[in-house]
Amino acid sequence: MDLSRAMGWLPSDQYITSPRAKPAALHAWHEPAYVEALQRIEAAQETLPDDLERFGIGSVSNPVFPEIFSRPATAAGGAILAGELLARGGVVYNPAGGTHHGMPSRANGFCYLNDPALAMLSLRHHGVRRIAYVDIDAHHCDGVAVGFAGDPDCLMISVHEEGLWPRTGLIEDDAGGNAINLPVPRGFNDAEMAHVREALILPKVAAFQPDAIVFLCGADGVEDDPLAHLSLTNNAHWDLLRGLMALDAPRLLVLGGGGYNPWTVGRLWTGVWGVLNGYTPEAYVTPDAEEVLRALTFHGNRRGRNPPEHWFNTLRDAPQEGGAIREQVRQRVEYLRQPQGMHVLRQASARV
Ligand SMILES: [Zn+2]
Numbered sequence: 001m002d003l004s005r006a007m008g009w010l011p012s013d014q015y016i017t018s019p020r021a022k023p024a025a026l027h028a029w030h031e032p033a034y035v036e037a038l039q040r041i042e043a044a045q046e047t048l049p050d051d052l053e054r055f056g057i058g059s060v061s062n063p064v065f066p067e068i069f070s071r072p073a074t075a076a077g078g079a080i081l082a083g084e085l086l087a088r089g090g091v092v093y094n095p096a097g098g099t100h101h102g103m104p105s106r107a108n109g110f111c112y113l114n115d116p117a118l119a120m121l122s123l124r125h126h127g128v129r130r131i132a133y134v135d136i137d138a139h140h141c142d143g144v145a146v147g148f149a150g151d152p153d154c155l156m157i158s159v160h161e162e163g164l165w166p167r168t169g170l171i172e173d174d175a176g177g178n179a180i181n182l183p184v185p186r187g188f189n190d191a192e193m194a195h196v197r198e199a200l201i202l203p204k205v206a207a208f209q210p211d212a213i214v215f216l217c218g219a220d221g222v223e224d225d226p227l228a229h230l231s232l233t234n235n236a237h238w239d240l241l242r243g244l245m246a247l248d249a250p251r252l253l254v255l256g257g258g259g260y261n262p263w264t265v266g267r268l269w270t271g272v273w274g275v276l277n278g279y280t281p282e283a284y285v286t287p288d289a290e291e292v293l294r295a296l297t298f299h300g301n302r303r304g305r306n307p308p309e310h311w312f313n314t315l316r317d318a319p320q321e322g323g324a325i326r327e328q329v330r331q332r333v334e335y336l337r338q339p340q341g342m343h344v345l346r347q348a349s350a351r352v
Pocket residue numbers: 137138139218220257258259
């Protein structure tokens with residue numbers, strides 16, 4: 001948001017402060033006992049002996065931190081408000097949202113609440129029926145999948161790195177008929193994403209005729225992210241966003257997600273806001289924006305020691321040269337394009 005403002009792209013009348021969700025609003029998807037535990041742990045800054053087993057809190061991936069309730073509850077408040085704001089149509093961007101691993105009664109993968117699920121339930125509450133959920137975070141959206149498996153009015157598409165935690169979202173898993181899961185190999189590149197976009201994501205979403213598109217635009221699939229092993233540039237994310245916008249669904253909610261390099265996250269998600277508003281993140285950034293980028297730090301990672309100059313003075317990554325579409329990516333896309341593909345594969349593996 002600082003970067004968007006420094007670019008001159010975020011006038012105050014386009015910005016709404018996210019309210020902190022009340023516990024009762026969170027009960028739309030989360031167990032009251034779990035919500036209570038988050039509040040108690042925030043107040044005490046420590047867990048009880050069974051919080052780890054019962055709620056998954058206190059592990060390496062779901063640590064106690066000072067705002068363990070209020071921070072996720074604020075992102076969730078934005079998600080719930082987005083459902084209300086979108087009742088009559090429009091576009092909302094909630095970059096602090098995207099915690100797609102959260103479970104109804106458990107923290108999971110540094111996600112304490114599941115704001116995408118709460119956003120979709122809020123949309124439903126405000127009369128929006130058919131929702132296309134598109135998730136290109138490097139990790140599979142296991143929490144959202146739990147929430148919407150088998151829902152014929154929800155199409156869930158996830159593109160994620162194969163073999164990466166949480167290792168769910170296998171290509172055979174259609175969640176009871178409404179999910180398209182595309183695990184992609186390490187090194188997944190812009191040309192491959194363009195193929196996935198044109199041959200799979202956009203046609204599937206268009207055919208579904210959604211009343212709303214929810215796009216989780218995780219930033220951990222880019223080459224410079226330290227956690228995943230994909231090789232996208234931020235052009236891939238923006239191009240998919242442009243494609244989704246062109247489908248003319250009456251409502252679009254864009255969420256953040258994962259992302260573990262502060263420069264790639266800031267540049268990508270500022271570019272998302274630019275694309276949503278018709279700005280092209282092509283040229284060099286403004287001096288104010290460069291100041292924001294130069295002030296970032298990334299301790300404890302080799303990428304933070306000698307950041308390349310373009311992380312300071314551009315938003316857009318250089319277009320990727322020479323990425324080939326690997327045969328396995330083509331085959332998986334082809335398989336998921338077929339409505340009966342699932343069936344054939346299951347029979348085939350049964351024979352083995
Ligand atoms: Zn992720």
